[in-house]
Amino acid sequence: MVLKFNHPGLLRSDNFIGGRWQGSASGAQYAVCDPATGDTIATVADSTAADSTAAVAAAHSAFDSWRQQPAPARAQIIRRWHALILEHTEDLARLISREQGKPLAEARGEVAYGASYVDWFAAEAVRSYGDIIPAPIASKKMLVTKEPVGVVAAITPWNFPLAMIARKIAPALAAGCTVVAKPAEDTPLTALALVALAEEAGLPAGVLNIVTSSREQVADVVGAWLNDGRVRKITFTGSTAVGKLLARDSAATLKRLSLELGGNAPFIVFEDADLDAAVEGLMAAKFRNGGQTCVCPNRVYVQESVYDAFAEKLVARVQALRVGPGDHEGSQIGPMINARAVDKIERHVQDALARGASLLTGGQRLSGGVTNGPNYYAPTVLGDANHEMELARDETFGPVAPLFRFRDEEEAVNAANDTPYGLAGYFYSRDVTRIWRLADRLQTGLVGINEGALAAESAPFGGIKESGYGREGSRYGLDDYMATKYLCQGNLA
Ligand code: NAP
Numbered sequence: 001m002v003l004k005f006n007h008p009g010l011l012r013s014d015n016f017i018g019g020r021w022q023g024s025a026s027g028a029q030y031a032v033c034d035p036a037t038g039d040t041i042a043t044v045a046d047s048t049a050a051d052s053t054a055a056v057a058a059a060h061s062a063f064d065s066w067r068q069q070p071a072p073a074r075a076q077i078i079r080r081w082h083a084l085i086l087e088h089t090e091d092l093a094r095l096i097s098r099e100q101g102k103p104l105a106e107a108r109g110e111v112a113y114g115a116s117y118v119d120w121f122a123a124e125a126v127r128s129y130g131d132i133i134p135a136p137i138a139s140k141k142m143l144v145t146k147e148p149v150g151v152v153a154a155i156t157p158w159n160f161p162l163a164m165i166a167r168k169i170a171p172a173l174a175a176g177c178t179v180v181a182k183p184a185e186d187t188p189l190t191a192l193a194l195v196a197l198a199e200e201a202g203l204p205a206g207v208l209n210i211v212t213s214s215r216e217q218v219a220d221v222v223g224a225w226l227n228d229g230r231v232r233k234i235t236f237t238g239s240t241a242v243g244k245l246l247a248r249d250s251a252a253t254l255k256r257l258s259l260e261l262g263g264n265a266p267f268i269v270f271e272d273a274d275l276d277a278a279v280e281g282l283m284a285a286k287f288r289n290g291g292q293t294c295v296c297p298n299r300v301y302v303q304e305s306v307y308d309a310f311a312e313k314l315v316a317r318v319q320a321l322r323v324g325p326g327d328h329e330g331s332q333i334g335p336m337i338n339a340r341a342v343d344k345i346e347r348h349v350q351d352a353l354a355r356g357a358s359l360l361t362g363g364q365r366l367s368g369g370v371t372n373g374p375n376y377y378a379p380t381v382l383g384d385a386n387h388e389m390e391l392a393r394d395e396t397f398g399p400v401a402p403l404f405r406f407r408d409e410e411e412a413v414n415a416a417n418d419t420p421y422g423l424a425g426y427f428y429s430r431d432v433t434r435i436w437r438l439a440d441r442l443q444t445g446l447v448g449i450n451e452g453a454l455a456a457e458s459a460p461f462g463g464i465k466e467s468g469y470g471r472e473g474s475r476y477g478l479d480d481y482m483a484t485k486y487l488c489q490g491n492l493a
Helices: 049-068 071-087 089-100 104-125 163-175 188-200 218-226 240-249 275-291 304-319 339-354 409-416 432-441 477-481
Strands: 015-017 020-022 029-033 040-045 131-133 141-148 151-155 178-182 208-210 231-237 256-260 265-269 297-303 358-361 380-383 400-406 424-428 446-449 482-489
Touching (some): 040 188, 049 151, 049 178, 049 218, 071 089, 071 163, 071 188, 089 104, 089 188, 104 477, 151 163, 163 188, 163 231, 218 231, 218 240, 231 240, 240 256, 265 409, 275 297, 275 400, 275 424, 297 304, 297 409, 304 400, 339 380, 432 446, 477 482
Parallel strands (some): 151 231, 231 256, 265 424, 297 400, 380 400, 424 446
Antiparallel strands (some): 015 020, 029 040, 131 141, 141 482, 358 380
């Protein structure tokens, strides 16, 4: 490994199954690459169905004793895990930045953000209350309790290598579930480090298991979980296409599902908005992580009377963005995750230009200087976008802000909702009556009102329509990992 950290125990290349670090039974490994250079930074286990089945066996045999631990005892271990994550922030941030490419400052923010879910669910573990229902007759007692659903399979994407997996594992453990996890091919190292810290925190063997795999193996590895009746729940963050596959292929064993899927977020700027605040909000929401977040605005609708002024302010801000490797001082936009991602961005921009968009800034790959690598793309603003363009229908997942003109509120709302997706939506307005109308009418699970930064561990995160179902974080988040049980005792008189 070419990586060096203060805590050498964080660098792992093996699976963790039943409390033991072990390579794939097949002995295979695959290379993890630095997206800034394309160089190999580590090799990790390239698992097979045999490994993922072994992980389920371990999680299944650990389930009874973990669920029977009193909630405060589970909470104490999760709290220790949280403290260790914070203690090793710098190592974890360097790992995130190195394998995912985001600027170091953002990576540090991700560690704090991911850790906040761990802390939150340590506290929620002791608050999974039930209910007592007034019985219709005196000789009965009627109660509702909640119990862990069982073995949970967590499958995560590469864009937040720490936060996405932390916000699945923490509520699962808090609820009393055991976990088998598979991180994305591109970013396994941070997930392995997180599991190493959970081991250090004293999590019993088998409670948390992780297997890594290449894209070639993923259908096999996850397929074993989908077919295994011992896995009672799948929690997935990733694309809508894969979410649908998981829903279809888990039907035979009727697993519970939480699906945090793709978005196509609208960002609407009305003529009564504070334009400077709207530009700030868009910069934060659109260009964080190089535009590679599921809540990134994908379509920016600007009312025609303020369109030119807004475009001018936005272009000035975008041109000032500094692009470079994540660990380079002052980088604000890192490399994209891989060649496929850059190809998609390029295809969307070319398609938009061919269909009449105007190029306001950016619009090409970058190379040379600090951006000497295969995966850099210039922060881009396109004008005169329309709904015939590919980027109006499909999330670009890159640093591209297309501006669409609109005349009135009705047109903006209809355009914003004209998508099968419904994760995040944003709008800027100072008209209080409009604010409540829009809050009602936007078909998204998350709504930013004069605000570009939405996510918080205390708030329910999740979508509607083809952006999925289930919620992560908040007091609602634990319920996704618990089954409701009704107890009725009779003949008490
Ligand atoms: P993806 O291709 O769906 O991958 C997500 C995870 O699923 C990865 O671990 C991937 O493994 C795995 N996977 C891929 N094909 C699979 C298959 N056939 N069977 C089982 N698992 C499979 O998504 P992505 O491109 O990495 O991530 C970007 C997407 O995630 C975007 O659509 C984004 O909007 C969405 N996202 C949503 C949220 C949210 O909270 N709603 C948050 C972040 C991202 P490999 O890496 O090995 O392919």
